[in-house]
Amino acid sequence: MQIRLLLFAVLREVVGSDQKPLELEEGTTAAEVWERLRREHPRLAAYDTPPMVAVNQEYADPATPLRPGDELAFIPPVSGG
Amino acid sequence: MQIRLLLFAVLREVVGSDQKPLELEEGTTAAEVWERLRREHPRLAAYDTPPMVAVNQEYADPATPLRPGDELAFIPPVSGG
Amino acid sequence: MGDAFAHLTDDPIDFRALIASVQGREDGAIVTFAGVVRDHSEGKSVESIHYDAYRSMAEKELAAIVSELGRELPEVRVAVIHRLGRLVVGEASIAIACASPHRAEAFTACREVIERVKKRVPIWKKERTPEGEEWVGWQGGG
């Protein structure tokens, strides 16, 4: 299945892109995508807390399996206001 | 001694004046002036709480003797803001 | 901090000037409060309110409140202005601005100023309703 990964703030800079389509096996979770991203980008290993997860613009449990066409975003600790 | 009595809001309307000079005996207190005002203006008897007292633009104890030249004001419950 | 910004005015309140008087480069938070004439009060319809004051004392009390907050919350800069005369529904009778490096103190200061103004500053309001005009707040009168 294909999903779309969105990247913001420091994650966009580390990955060097603001979005990328990902081809995943059925049942892959957001947490698994995060682990894959950390393997591909060793700089991410420095962050001691995993980011929050948003699926289709809503906060979601990282353990929930993704579905085809989902818009997945990792949300670093927010600092707006 | 002479003092100056200032009247505001409902007191000004009841008394019909915004200030009046008063000739008082030495040692007269603000509380005594208030009692005198109530005798002269029976409508004031309706108010169940005495007003606060200000002497020379500061809140003061109604039992403190006034001094010559003082500016005395009775302060009905305030409703600004 | 300079002199306390604590004034009475007979004109509409200039919010922008009030905020400008408190905001410094070190401030990350600005909290404002405006008290506004509303169209009802205790079940009655209100058309307008006339504010009267013991002007010289009211200015002293407003300045005293600003000074107190300056001592209690030294990070915060406070400004307050109260309008007098006749105000119609929707117009601001009082405006308070508090600027601070951090928001908690700015909120606390702003709330404290309005509570102290309502308790102590010699200003009185007379409400105009369809039944006539009445001074507010002294039980037993009228």
Added chain:
Amino acid sequence: MGDAFAHLTDDPIDFRALIASVQGREDGAIVTFAGVVRDHSEGKSVESIHYDAYRSMAEKELAAIVSELGRELPEVRVAVIHRLGRLVVGEASIAIACASPHRAEAFTACREVIERVKKRVPIWKKERTPEGEEWVGWQGGG
């Protein structure tokens, strides 16, 4: 109440419009909060801040916060706007306006909105200091 007033903007914030969007004839109190870029942060001198957002989600979260407050404090009308892009010292990054018949609820709502925004809305800031630029808030990075 109509639609929630909860927006992102790339332009300077229009406070007057924000207040006008919440004030009704029944309101006696208007509380506003502005978050402003300040000239220092944790001991460092700050020159400017760049705000980035997950725009579609940030707008949903802002609207959700306004709706929550509408349920929790039904007397209060709430508006919030967050600015994005590069802001210099003294400029407002966020503004919140809360109007209510009574002041206690307006203060509570205004404080709640900023706390929830800071907790949940996907917006990030990158501070520019004399030493360079850095994203704020994720321990261990950099």
